[in-house]
Amino acid sequence: MSRNDGEQPLTPRIVLxxxxxxxxxxxxxFDTEQVQTPTDWSCFDDSRHLIYVHRQGxxxxxxxDIDWGPTGGGPPQVGDVWVVPAGERRTSVVQGGEPTGFCEIAIPAQAVGSAALPRVKKRDPLIHQLTEGLATLVGRDDGMSRLLRDSLAExxxxHIVDTCTYAPPKPRLRPGPDVLDAATRSALFEFVEDGLDSExxxxxLADLAGMSVGKFIKAFAAAFHTTPYQFLLDRRIDRAKSQLLSTSLTITEISAAVGFSTPNHFATAFRRRVGVSPSGYRRNG
Structure with a gap:
């Protein structure tokens, strides 16, 4: 798993x-990996949900970043869990000083029925404990081990179905053709503008448009000529640029006001988008 976004070469992973x-x-x-230098991680599966559990290191x-947007939240701790729904991509740049262990759990989309899995990073001790229990059974094939393996896996x-899924909401607008009309585009724009300081x-957004997520992404691209994530990022960066030049708010305050989880993540995204740091943009303005 590695990334190539045109900005940097692929970074090889060192799987121990x-x-x-x-x-x-x-x-x-179950992987153990050396990540002493900045390393690219990415994942994608169009038919299975992927859940990552940080196990050690x-x-x-x-x-x-995910196709939809940055998760932020700082480096992972043992027991942290990331959920990447089927059909969505997660890309990360990581660096550490010691071997890091994690578990990738792939669960077929049909295994959770009609429920949906949102993208989320959270802490889940039970998923961590069950994963660790299954790790002790790798390579064992006696009767008792198989019974315990199936029990823990089930x-x-x-638990994943119970805590990581939700019933898709009923659309607030009448579903129509797979296009975003003027009224829906306006509603989406207002929704984004009003909620830049929150998740x-x-x-x-798909619920507001009365579409499934897959259809919404295509309709959004046709209407706005960009992805929902890039659109939201553009609006947040534009709002931040305005506040940097017109207010005395600190970088930390502006970061929170435009919806970034940490000032560091805000600074990284701003520099990538604008070419200078937030403080540099303020000085130059």
């Missing part, structure tokens, strides 16, 4: 150990 386990429809991959930094699947999910 890898073990796989399959049970109850789940596929678990620490990272000095982690700058993460408990893990049920705006792709599901909420």
């Amino acid at each position: 150990a890898r073990q796989d386990l399959a049970a109850r429809g789940l596929r678990l991959r 620490s990272l000095r930094s982690m700058d993460t 408990s893990l699947r049920l 705006i999910t792709l599901e909420a």
Whole structure:
């Protein structure tokens, strides 16, 4: 898994150990990786939801983007969990000083029925404990091990369904053709402008348009000639540029006011988008 966004070459990953386990429809991959230098991580599966569990080690930094947007929140801690829904991409640049262990759990989309999985980073001790229990069974194939493996895997699947999924909301607008009319475009723009200081999910925007997420992404691109994430990022950066030049708010205050999870993540995104740091933009303005 590596990234190439045209801005930097692919960074090779140094995998020290890898073990796989399959049970109850789940596929678990346990990796131990050396990440002393900045390393690109990316993941994508169009038919399976991917859940990542941080098992061991620490990272000095982690700058993460998904197709929809940045998660932020700083480096992971043991027990942190990331959910990447089927059909969506996550890309990260990570760096650490010691071997880092994590587990990738792949769960078929049909295994969660009609429920949807939102993108989320959270802390879930039970997912971590069940994952660790399954790690001890890798390579064992006696009767008792198989029974315990299936029991833990089924408990893990049920817990994921119970805590990581939600019933898709009913659309607020009447579903129509797969296009965004003028009224819907205006409603979407106002929704984004009013909510720049808070979390705006792709599901909420698709719900507002009365479309599934997949159809909404295509309709949005046709209407705005960009992705929802890039549109939201543009609006947040534009708002930040205005506040940097017209207010005395600190960088930290502006970061929160335009919806970034940390000042560091804001500074990184701003520099990538504008070419200078927020403080440099303020000085030059």
